[in-house]
Amino acid sequence: MPAKPSRARGAKATERRKRIPKRREPRGTGADEAPVAADDASVAETAARVRGAGGSVIGAYRDPLGGAPLVLAVLPLASIAPTPFQRELSPAHVRRLAERIEQSGVFLDPVIAVADPTGTRFWTPNGRHRLAAAGALGLRSIAALVSADPQLAFRILALNTEKAHNLRDRSLEVIRMARALVAERRPGKESDYAGEFESPGLLTLGILYERDKRFSGSAYLPLLRRLDRFAATPLGASLRSREGAAARIAEIDARVSAIVERLQARGFRSPYLRTFVVARVNPVRWIKVRPAGDGKPPMALGAALTRMARSIRQFDVDAVRPSELAMIAAVAPADAE
Numbered sequence: 001m002p003a004k005p006s007r008a009r010g011a012k013a014t015e016r017r018k019r020i021p022k023r024r025e026p027r028g029t030g031a032d033e034a035p036v037a038a039d040d041a042s043v044a045e046t047a048a049r050v051r052g053a054g055g056s057v058i059g060a061y062r063d064p065l066g067g068a069p070l071v072l073a074v075l076p077l078a079s080i081a082p083t084p085f086q087r088e089l090s091p092a093h094v095r096r097l098a099e100r101i102e103q104s105g106v107f108l109d110p111v112i113a114v115a116d117p118t119g120t121r122f123w124t125p126n127g128r129h130r131l132a133a134a135g136a137l138g139l140r141s142i143a144a145l146v147s148a149d150p151q152l153a154f155r156i157l158a159l160n161t162e163k164a165h166n167l168r169d170r171s172l173e174v175i176r177m178a179r180a181l182v183a184e185r186r187p188g189k190e191s192d193y194a195g196e197f198e199s200p201g202l203l204t205l206g207i208l209y210e211r212d213k214r215f216s217g218s219a220y221l222p223l224l225r226r227l228d229r230f231a232a233t234p235l236g237a238s239l240r241s242r243e244g245a246a247a248r249i250a251e252i253d254a255r256v257s258a259i260v261e262r263l264q265a266r267g268f269r270s271p272y273l274r275t276f277v278v279a280r281v282n283p284v285r286w287i288k289v290r291p292a293g294d295g296k297p298p299m300a301l302g303a304a305l306t307r308m309a310r311s312i313r314q315f316d317v318d319a320v321r322p323s324e325l326a327m328i329a330a331v332a333p334a335d336a337e
Contacts, residue, residue: 029062036060042069046148049115053079053122055141071146072110077139079121080113082128083153085176087169089132098133107134110143114153117184122146125153154181154196167217168209174198175206182236190238191230200228203239207246219256219278220249226284227297227304248305252281255312262317270325281311 036043036059043060046069050057055075062069101107111127124131124144134142154177174197181193190203197203201224205217231238260273270276279285287298 028064029067033067034061034064036062036069038071040069043071043148046071046146047073049119049122050075050146053120055079055144058143068147068149073113073144073146074141075113075122075144075146076141077131077134080111080124080127080131080142080144081116081121082131083123083125083177083180085173085180086125086128087173089128093129094132094136097129098136101133102137107139107143110145112152112156113144113146114148114150117150123153125156154193167205167221168213168215170198171202171206171209171217173206174202175210178203178206178235178239182239186235188235189232190235191232193235194230197230199225200230201225204228204242204246204249207239207242208249211246211250215250215253216274219275220253222279222285223282223304223308224301226287227299227301229297245301245305248302248309252305252308252312255309259312259315259317263320266317266320268320268322268325272325276320276325277312277315281308281315283307283311 038047038057038060040060047057047060050071050073053075055073058072058074060069060071109130111124111130113122113124115121116123122144127142127144131142177196178190178193190197190200194200201221204224205215205220208215209217231241233241256274256277259277263273263277283304284299
């Protein structure tokens with residue numbers, strides 16, 4: 001019998017996976033190329049918009065990565081609002097953030113700002129909690145990095161680290177973003193927005209969370225990671241198709257809830273009961289996860305949902321053993337709700 005890997009070797013393997021990516025060759029804007037005059041033509045329109053909103057232009061520079069001009073400004077707090085597709089505001093986080101800022105005695109972290117669709121005010125895609133904290137502190141203005149690129153409002157959400165995303169928050173952000181793009185009649189296929197949406201499964205889960213904020217998305221995430229793909233159809237049409245898939249998942253989940261109640265009646269008290277039941281009826285649970293853009297899925301999502309619906313109707317509650325639940329707990333998704 002081969003020897004089991006030692007704890008030390010396991011730790012070394014984990015450390016290798018966590019290594020910082022190899023540094024690339026130097027690129028981007030040099031420090032001596034960064035300064036931009038506040039009256040330069042490349043920032044004139046943005047600077048005029050800042051002043052039109054009652055703000056002040058502090059300076060301008062070229063982004064170190066792509067060289068796009070950015071304006072550093074101080075904006076009236078009333079002139080800037082969060083994008084309408086961001087996560088829900090957390091009052092507890094706002095309170096803690098306001099307390100920490102007041103303790104430090106200085107508001108150090110500028111928000112990112114782009115023009116809103118009206119062109120008269122600003123949206124921030126990454127500063128909702130800082131805006132609320134500034135308001136709680138009674139501030140009249142806030143520092144902002146202003147970009148002339150309105151699409152940044154959609155692309156930057158994946159970089160938001162102000163408050164850690166959980167699966168529900170991220171899914172709701174993505175579906176709201178998609179609906180905003182449809183409402184603005186933006187052209188393009190769903191697949192054109194893969195960078196902004198990050199994962200196709202988030203769109204489907206977002207629809208489910210819109211209907212029920214307590215939906216257990218993490219139980220269905222393994223299925224969607226394996227089968228959901230960005231559609232090569234117009235975004236509005238793809239969302240209508242996803243509404244149908246989400247409705248089918250909701251029907252399956254209602255049956256899952258009934259089975260969970262029966263398992264609880266048998267004395268099972270594990271927090272992973274729902275994950276266990278969904279995993280048992282997931283027809284592709286043993287298939288390795290592949291990137292969403294990596295070819296065709298191993299099974300069409302519609303076909304998988306049909307098989308899941310059939311399996312859930314045939315689920316034998318009396319055949320469940322405690323040892324099976326212990327295994328599910330060890331491999332359950334880490335995504336918090």
